[in-house]
Amino acid sequence: MAPDRPPGRPRSSVDATVFAATLRTVDELGYTHATVDRIAAAAGVAKTTIYRRWPSKGALMTACLVDAFGPLPLAGGSRAEIMSAAVRWGAAKISEPGVGAAFAGVFTDAINDPALREILSTQLQDPYRLVLQETLDEPEQRVLFLIDVVIGTLLHRMGMTGEPMIDADVDALVEMVVRALR
Secondary structure (H helix, E strand, O other): OOOOOOOOOOHHHHHHHHHHHHHHHHHHHOOOOOOHHHHHHHHOOOHHHHHHHOOOHHHHHHHHHHHHHOOOOOOOOOHHHHHHHHHHHHHHHHOOOOHHHHHHHHHHHHOOOHHHHHHHHHHHHHHHHHHHHHHHOOOHHHHHHHHHHHHHHHHHHHHHHOOOOOHHHHHHHHHHHHHHOO
């Protein structure tokens, strides 16, 4: 006899469904119009299901971004190769449908929301900052500067053009960052 389990879908399945619906909704309607009601409808779940897991739209977006970005793929190599890989990985992730818009939207909301800034900082930025600090053997402020320059530049381009940065400009960004952190 199979062990008893609670009714309904497993949590990870619901999370994956909600995250996919979140990015799809942001991609189709934009961040502002991607309300929790619309995301819940797109995911085929109740709004209460979302609010039980994430207390706000910002917390949902941050969790969705953490899932979308996943771990930073840093393999051995020189400092320049590691930084190049990190910048190219960030550019590729931000160009995925819905990701750049979700990131820019939640980032903008966080400007006036200290609780959301804390969520973004601890759940999204800190894991990457710590890995880069250790891998590059750089102090926290230097790595934060690297993150600010790269992510800020990528999001600015997306916000100004509605398109991800083209490969030639990503190449130039890589060169600039590698040169600055020699």
